[in-house]
Amino acid sequence: MKHLKYIFLLFVIYSCSNKADEDILTDVPLDPSKYYQELDVSYGNNENQRFDLYLPANRTSTTKIIILVHGGGWTSGDKSDMDAIKDIIQQDFTNLAIVNVNYRLANTNNSAYPMQIEDISSIVNYLKENKAKYTISEDFGFIGISAGGHLSLLWSYAFDDFKNIKMVCSIVGPTNLTDPAYLNNTDPVLQEALNSFGVNTELSFLEEVSPYHQVSATAPPTILFYGGQDPLIPITQGTDLRDKLQNLGVTHEFTLYPNEGHGWEGLELLDTWLKLKSFMQTHL
Template sequence: MKAIKLLLLTVIFASVTFSCSKESLDTPIQGLNPSEYYQELNISYGSDDGQKFDLYLPKNRSTSTKVMILVHGGGWSGGDKVDMIGFKDIIRQDLSDVAIVNINYRLANDSRSPYPMQIDDITSVINHLKEHRDYYVISGDYGFFGVSAGAHLALLWSYAFDTGDDVNMVCSIVGPTNFTDPAYLNSTDPNIRALMDLYGVAASTEFLEEVSPYHRVTAAAPPTILFYGGQDPLIPTTQGTAMRERLQQLGVTHEFTLYENAGHGWLGLELLDTWSKLKIFTQTHL
């Protein structure tokens, strides 16, 4: 069984690191039956083609059923919710009582900045879930699970935009946390510069702090679990260690794991360790 799970997790991170949808099911005219499993793909929460999410509702759910929101990576300008399918599958297998929302958001390009556009999209998803809570038969308690740029968005929304105190936990896998980090500001790596430039060429320190979870976190932040790779070419180790120290300073419940020899993603036993820790953290806090 352990070997099967390890193989599944390896496939999951391989698809996420190196980045099918079925057709939507017909929506019942009257509310959903909570005793039955339900899924609906490509639910629109806005007018843009990128504003869609997939919904997976467990059977025998109630208004106490918690909701995990998956946020894909891709450097804010790429990626797709299909990249998170593997994570969706392992959550359904091991946390079968959790509802799952796998989101797309509008992607940044030369004419539209990721901020506040993508934060606004997460807000729209949350508002949609709240408005349809009774119809879906779910609770108003949410968790976030983000990878890379999606982890940055998950942290930032949870720390600075959760005005209803609805987020119970947030997970960051290799998520950027601090754009004022000298490892970013002084970098000459063209890949890092391209990512930074999405938030504005020569952006002010004030703005970079505004879009940094490190600078927006408060003592009221939800429990946070962080995973980083010591050899990540895109996310300096300080993005994780400084965030850990800030959470510790504020007294926020948190866990931190650094895989010293891993890069921007990992496989094998390290990935199995990630899921083992995340599963327990979710069961405890979501």
């Protein structure tokens, strides 16, 4: 019996030792000279709390990160929707790290706000906590489309307490839920999209979740793209924020494609990328 106890004790000590070694190994920095990617990195318990990570070769502690935020009316969409943007960034910015994110989707039991903002905070904090392992900096940029553009602007303007965001891009993102074009609209499709964000219609709430009302003179450089025929995003969502950024003295660029809707292709899409690329080269 004593012999069995001795063997069991050795087994426990050996197992604990191995477990400790494994824990230490998980914190060992990745080889920064090599390209690295990891898909579906978990940052929470929900199945949608996942992101894809792409780290360039020869990165350093000054390597910056671009975060991609998909659209889908706050209730749908997937990080795979941003793969085309991820691919062209990898092609033209070989020195950038890319994080393509999913976030919890709103439904009748879970409002988009503050849930989705909290998810972005969790992602940013995760990357900061693991910056030594990944060999990256704490300098971030955002590119968001539609609802993802709204979330990118709102987080950058109202939740970036440590001023880590160096630039933010919104492509057809809502900016002001107190806009009369929203409050007085009679379009059932548009209203359904607005209802999906939340049912609280109090002015204070609408201002709290509107980048237009949260932006200040310390906001990061901002680049905006909108379509003049967009059935979901009135032109004023772009022009009003543009004018406020101008009044606040915030570095910004604004492009309106008069004949385009909630997205575009061809020469307009090429124009968008060339302008965004130049903006990123300057500010990120």
